[in-house]
Structures are given as structure tokens and as C-alpha cells.
Amino acid sequence: MEALHLKALREKISKCMGCGICRGVWERKDQAMCPVWATGTGFEDSTPRGRVTVAQDILDGFIQYSMPLAESVFRCTDCACCVTTCDSMDPETGDPIVDVPSIVAAMRMDLVENGFVPPHVRDYFKAVHVNGNPYKLPQEQRGKWAKGTGIEPFSGQDYLFFAGDVGSFDERGQVMARSVATLLVKGGVSLGTLSDRELSDGNDARVLGEAGLFQYLAEHNIETFREAGVKKIISLDPHSFNAFKKYYPEFGGDFEIFHYTQILETLIRDGGLVLSGLKARVTYHDPCYLGRHNGLYDPPRNILKKVPGLDLVEMKRNKKSAFCCGGGGGNFFTDMVGGGINSPSRIRVREALETGAEILAVTCPLCAKMLDDAVKDEGVEDRFRVMDVSEIITEAVAG
Ligand code: SF4
Numbered sequence: 001m002e003a004l005h006l007k008a009l010r011e012k013i014s015k016c017m018g019c020g021i022c023r024g025v026w027e028r029k030d031q032a033m034c035p036v037w038a039t040g041t042g043f044e045d046s047t048p049r050g051r052v053t054v055a056q057d058i059l060d061g062f063i064q065y066s067m068p069l070a071e072s073v074f075r076c077t078d079c080a081c082c083v084t085t086c087d088s089m090d091p092e093t094g095d096p097i098v099d100v101p102s103i104v105a106a107m108r109m110d111l112v113e114n115g116f117v118p119p120h121v122r123d124y125f126k127a128v129h130v131n132g133n134p135y136k137l138p139q140e141q142r143g144k145w146a147k148g149t150g151i152e153p154f155s156g157q158d159y160l161f162f163a164g165d166v167g168s169f170d171e172r173g174q175v176m177a178r179s180v181a182t183l184l185v186k187g188g189v190s191l192g193t194l195s196d197r198e199l200s201d202g203n204d205a206r207v208l209g210e211a212g213l214f215q216y217l218a219e220h221n222i223e224t225f226r227e228a229g230v231k232k233i234i235s236l237d238p239h240s241f242n243a244f245k246k247y248y249p250e251f252g253g254d255f256e257i258f259h260y261t262q263i264l265e266t267l268i269r270d271g272g273l274v275l276s277g278l279k280a281r282v283t284y285h286d287p288c289y290l291g292r293h294n295g296l297y298d299p300p301r302n303i304l305k306k307v308p309g310l311d312l313v314e315m316k317r318n319k320k321s322a323f324c325c326g327g328g329g330g331n332f333f334t335d336m337v338g339g340g341i342n343s344p345s346r347i348r349v350r351e352a353l354e355t356g357a358e359i360l361a362v363t364c365p366l367c368a369k370m371l372d373d374a375v376k377d378e379g380v381e382d383r384f385r386v387m388d389v390s391e392i393i394t395e396a397v398a399g
């Protein structure tokens with residue numbers, strides 16, 4: 001049984017001190033930083049520290065890759081909270097040495113290559129491979145969301161607008177994609193869409209360990225963007241943003257990448273959209289692929305702070321320590337973490353309610369869907385709603 005990808009991280013794995021800080025406050029699961037531990041089976045393998053122990057045991061030959069082990073390894077949302085809490089840092093650069101998500105990713109690649117793939121994960125790979133999207137829908141339907149927004153097909157505009165899988169096919173995601181595109185068009189941003197010529201961005205296939213599928217998707221999209229003359233991309237989805245910015249350059253994809261909140265922030269600052277106001281108490285949820293993975297904490301907050309009458313309040317865990325909604329690392333599609341009263345999204349909604357806010361602002365279509373569902377499960381939809389930042393701005397725009 002080969003553990004080639006894990007072996008390359010031997011040095012990194014050996015630097016774990018076993019302190020358990022990455023588990024959060026273990027006596028109270030609602031305080032745990034790792035969303036999988038918070039949801040909890042109660043077993044150590046659900047914790048970041050446990051994942052490093054498992055990796056070390058594989059390298060030492062005490063355990064081998066197997067299907068039961070795969071079920072555990074695929075229950076990680078790649079939220080990177082364990083990276084920001086770990087004290088094992090390079091003293092010179094300040095970079096994390098242990099970096100649990102990269103260890104999990106290496107184990108997943110080994111598992112995929114050795115044929116240990118849980119059914120939900122296998123179904124996800126198959127759907128993306130066959131259809132170019134995880135919804136098993138025909139490519140021709142990819143551009144349907146754009147109807148009525150005023151966005152044109154891409155033909156050399158300043159920006160390509162990339163809606164991604166959830167923005168293109170999921171009902172909640174489509175509402176968000178329409179809202180963002182309509183607002184940017186209204187603000188005079190020059191942008192177009194390639195709709196059915198795009199495939200999945202591949203971010204979640206990569207995180208789930210299917211390196212070959214990710215390479216195929218990245219190369220296809222890069223070629224499509226190049227042929228169309230794309231130079232700058234606005235992504236709706238932080239997952240696409242993460243893939244384009246950090247992993248497409250490996251395959252020659254060196255485009256300028258923006259999340260839509262960066263464009264919206266500039267537009268509002270420069271007077272491209274005039275805000276009349278919105279009287280509401282709002283709290284903001286940082287998506288992991290925008291915040292911890294890419295350091296973008298300010299643009300959404302700066303946008304919200306510009307709305308007259310809007311009272312922005314922070315949850316106790318915000319920015320670097322924000323608690324994951326549970327939708328990262330492919331879990332949005334595979335649901336390996338599972339639901340229940342202590343699902344990450346329900347914990348996050350309860351935390352948002354503690355602030356006294358009536359609106360939970362989001363900037364990711366996966367967060368929007370996960371948290372929307374959690375609001376219903378918590379039974380608070382009569383007094384609390386999840387809104388994308390662009391939906392809030394649309395309500396606040398003058399005239
Ligand atoms: S990346 Fe997130 S879900 Fe995965 S082990 Fe670390 S804290 Fe837990």
C-alpha cells in the first residue's frame with residue numbers, strides 16, 4: 001500500500017507537538033474551533049491533532065489505508081482553523097509548519113490512488129467528470145441563471161464574471177449570482193460571462209484528493225479563458241477564487257483574480273453606487289476560502305460599513321477565528337460531516353443570533369445555502385435571515 005503523498009510531508013508531520021490546542025476548548029464542544037470535532041463523534045480522529053497522529057501512524061506502519069479510515073479522513077472541511085490556532089510556526093517566516101489541511105489533502109490523494117473512496121465522494125468525482133458539474137445537469141443549463149441580469153456574453157469586456165457550480169445550478173446560489181451580476185451591471189462594471197463554456201473550477205475536486213480531475217478542469221478552463229481573451233476574472237464563489245488564485249498558476253493560468261466584494265467595495269467607494277441606507281443590525285460570516293485561506297476580511301466589512309443606518313456587529317468568533325459553516329473541503333456536496341443539532345452551520349447560526357443581529361451577511365453561495373438551511377432547522381426564519389452582501393446593498397441602493 002503506497003503512501004507517496006504523505007511520505008513527502010514526513011518532516012512537517014514530525015513537528016506536531018501533540019498539544020491539542022487546535023481542538024479548541026474540548027470541554028465545551030460549542031467552543032471547539034474544528035467544526036468536525038464540534039459536530040463530533042467524540043473520537044480523537046475527528047480532531048486536527050488526531051489527523052496528524054493517524055498520518056504519523058501510517059508512516060510508521062502501525063495502520064494502513066482502508067475504507068473505514070477513508071470515512072474519517074474525508075470528514076474535514078479544509079477550513080484551516082487548525083492552521084491559525086497551531087503554535088508550531090516557522091520562527092523566521094511565521095508560516096505554519098504542521099498545516100493539518102495539507103496533511104489531510106495528502107492522505108486523500110493517497111486514498112484516491114489506492115482506491116479507497118467513500119461512495120458520496122466517488123459520486124461527486126463521477127458527476128464532475130461526466131458532466132463538468134456536480135449537479136449532473138447538462139452544460140447548456142450553466143448560463144440560465146443570468147437571464148434578466150443584463151450581463152452579456154463575454155466578448156472582450158474588462159472582466160469575466162465566473163458564477164461557479166453553486167451560483168450556476170443551485171437555486172439559492174442562482175439568486176446570489178443574479179443579485180451580484182445585476183448590481184455590477186447597474187454600477188457600470190464592464191463584464192461578461194462564458195456560461196456553458198466553463199467547467200467546474202475544480203477547487204473541491206482538488207481538496208478531495210482527485211489531482212487528475214483538478215488538472216483536467218483547470219487546463220480546460222485556462223484554455224477557454226485564453227481563447228476568449230480573458231485577462232481579469234471576478235468570482236462569485238470564494239472556492240473558485242481560491243482555485244484560480246492559488247492553483248491555476250501551476251498550469252499557466254495567470255489571470256488577475258478578484259472576489260466580487262473587492263469590485264463592489266471600489267464601486268461604492270468611488271460613487272458608482274449611491275446608498276440611501278438600511279436600518280438593520282447585521283453580523284458577517286467570513287467564508288474560509290476568502291478569509292483564512294486568502295486573507296480577505298476587510299472588503300465585505302468595508303462595504304457594509306458604508307450603508308447608512310446599518311449596525312455591523314461581530315460574532316465572538318470572527319476573521320481568523322471564524323467558525324466554518326461546514327460547506328468547505330467538498331463537504332457541501334459529499335455531506336461526510338453530517339447534520340444534526342450540532343452541525344457546524346447550526347452552531348454558527350446560534351452564534352450569529354447571540355449578537356442580536358437580524359441579518360447574517362454572507363459572501364459565498366455555499367455559506368448562503370448551508371446557513372439558510374440552518375436558520376430553518378433552528379426555526380428562527382421569522383426573525384432572522386441570511387443575505388448575501390450584494391442583496392443587502394441592493395436593498396440599500398438609492399432609487
Ligand atoms: S481544516 Fe478545519 S475541519 Fe479540517 S481538521 Fe482543521 S479545523 Fe478541523
Ligand code: SF4
Pocket residue numbers: 015016017018019020021022023048049052085086087088098100
Ligand atoms: S497540529 Fe499544532 S496545535 Fe495541533 S496538536 Fe499539533 S502542534 Fe498542537
